[in-house]
Amino acid sequence: MNRYRVVIIEPATLIAEGLQAILAAYPDVERVSCIEPNADIAHQLRITEPDVVLINMSVAHLMDSCEELESIPTIGIQSAIVAPATQNRFAHTITTFSSAEAVKSAIREVVATPSERSYAESHELSERERDVLVLVARGYTNKEIASELNISPHTVISHRKNIVHKTGIRSVAGLTVYAVLNKLIDSEQL
Amino acid sequence: MNKITYTHDTSRLSLDMKIVELIDCNSSLLSIFDRLDIKLPFGDMSLSEMCQRDGYPAELFIEFCNMHIDLSHRPNLDMLTTEMIPHVVSYLRASHNYYLNYMLPHVASHLDEILTHCDNLSRATLRRFYDDYAKCLTEHLAEEEATVFANIDSHTTPSTNLDTLDTPHDDINDRTNDIASLIIKYLPEQAPTKARCAMLYDIYALRDDLRRHSNLETYILKPLIAKLKTGSHQ
Numbered sequence: 001m002n003r004y005r006v007v008i009i010e011p012a013t014l015i016a017e018g019l020q021a022i023l024a025a026y027p028d029v030e031r032v033s034c035i036e037p038n039a040d041i042a043h044q045l046r047i048t049e050p051d052v053v054l055i056n057m058s059v060a061h062l063m064d065s066c067e068e069l070e071s072i073p074t075i076g077i078q079s080a081i082v083a084p085a086t087q088n089r090f091a092h093t094i095t096t097f098s099s100a101e102a103v104k105s106a107i108r109e110v111v112a113t114p115s116e117r118s119y120a121e122s123h124e125l126s127e128r129e130r131d132v133l134v135l136v137a138r139g140y141t142n143k144e145i146a147s148e149l150n151i152s153p154h155t156v157i158s159h160r161k162n163i164v165h166k167t168g169i170r171s172v173a174g175l176t177v178y179a180v181l182n183k184l185i186d187s188e189q190l
Numbered sequence: 191m192n193k194i195t196y197t198h199d200t201s202r203l204s205l206d207m208k209i210v211e212l213i214d215c216n217s218s219l220l221s222i223f224d225r226l227d228i229k230l231p232f233g234d235m236s237l238s239e240m241c242q243r244d245g246y247p248a249e250l251f252i253e254f255c256n257m258h259i260d261l262s263h264r265p266n267l268d269m270l271t272t273e274m275i276p277h278v279v280s281y282l283r284a285s286h287n288y289y290l291n292y293m294l295p296h297v298a299s300h301l302d303e304i305l306t307h308c309d310n311l312s313r314a315t316l317r318r319f320y321d322d323y324a325k326c327l328t329e330h331l332a333e334e335e336a337t338v339f340a341n342i343d344s345h346t347t348p349s350t351n352l353d354t355l356d357t358p359h360d361d362i363n364d365r366t367n368d369i370a371s372l373i374i375k376y377l378p379e380q381a382p383t384k385a386r387c388a389m390l391y392d393i394y395a396l397r398d399d400l401r402r403h404s405n406l407e408t409y410i411l412k413p414l415i416a417k418l419k420t421g422s423h424q
Contacts, residue, residue, distance in 0.1 A: 168375065171361070173319050174368030180315040181376045187311050 003030035004111050007050035011037050022100045042068045051111045057082045060089055070142040070153050073110040089154055123166050132159040137179040203255055205238040205248050216259050225284035250274045257405055264409055272418040278411050279342050285403050286331045293396045294324045300389035307380040323365045366397040
């Protein structure tokens with residue numbers, strides 16, 4: 001069983017500490033850290049190396065300016081009414097009314113490793129997923145991939161999740177080997 | 191005799207169990223004897239008799255066995271004392287030695303055989319991937335040696351920063367799984383099955399052993415060091 005490192009980016013102390021208390025008692029969670037939205041988030045993420053970030057939707061704009069956040073699965077915390085566009089940025093959300101079990105199951109869903117999931121029925125990558133994979137193998141960041149393919153960083157993250165799910169390979173180095181073995185990339189492109 | 195019995199899905203171990211029964215129950219437990227350099231033969235010796243003979247804490251030894259057999263087993267910390275820390279470190283250090291000097295070179299030699307059947311680019315990329323993996327694991331183990339084990343050796347255990355024991359286990363675990371996936375699913379069929387299977391046996395054995403290693407650090411070494419820190423502050 002993998003154990004997960006969780007980071008909470010939440011301006012409200014009550015919500016942050018409530019979530020931290022729930023997650024600290026969860027055996028699958030190795031460590032829970034809280035980061036204040038006005039802290040140096042990129043630095044804190046590099047130190048804490050989370051597997052998942054729970055971030056309040058009211059500070060979702062932080063995701064635009066923090067490259068480290070782009071490559072980590074996120075769960076939106078909804079504690080107030082937010083614009084639909086903001087809500088749509090999150091594939092997984094919890095609210096202040098969510099039960100402890102709902103919070104845990106959202107985390108499990110987001111961070112489950114390929115071996116813990118059922119294997120994907122189709123292992124065939126879509127054309128877009130192949131495009132993303134090639135750029136990942138060439139060392140592009142999510143932001144650079146988004147710009148190159150003219151899609152949003154969150155769509156890139158979604159493609160990357162699908163690629164991991166379909167190939168069963170999680171590391172960038174492993175995905176590079178996959179791209180080479182499947183002739184998706186040649187020596188000129190590496 | 192002080193009898194301790196643990197029951198799991200897979201095992202029922204007790205201190206008065208004969209060593210031969212213990213190994214018969216799960217032959218991979220031999221690796222514990224090997225790493226602790228416990229001398230064979232055992233004759234009809236029980237586990238507690240063997241521990242008494244070799245000056246090894248029996249309660250710790252049985253927890254090593256339990257955690258080896260069952261990855262979800264968690265030790266009874268009430269039975270473990272801070273005096274056992276050097277024994278834990280000695281075992282973890284022997285495991286480091288096993289990974290660095292046996293497993294990694296062994297897997298690399300299987301990989302080399304497989305790579306002779308790949309094209310140049312695949313060969314170079316896969317080899318680099320494995321070398322990076324081996325480097326990452328080696329660096330992590332060296333950091334544990336330098337920041338945790340060295341403090342214990344020099345009797346400055348309470349000043350140990352335990353974060354090192356956490357740092358990149360998940361990354362190493364991901365990469366270990368990635369190697370297995372690449373060999374099983376994507377390596378071209380020209381690569382010989384025998385070498386491929388030999389490598390996979392080793393990779394899965396290494397993965398499982400690293401998980402056990404991580405569990406020993408998390409559920410035995412860290413709590414015992416924490417217990418020692420608490421004691422030193424009182």
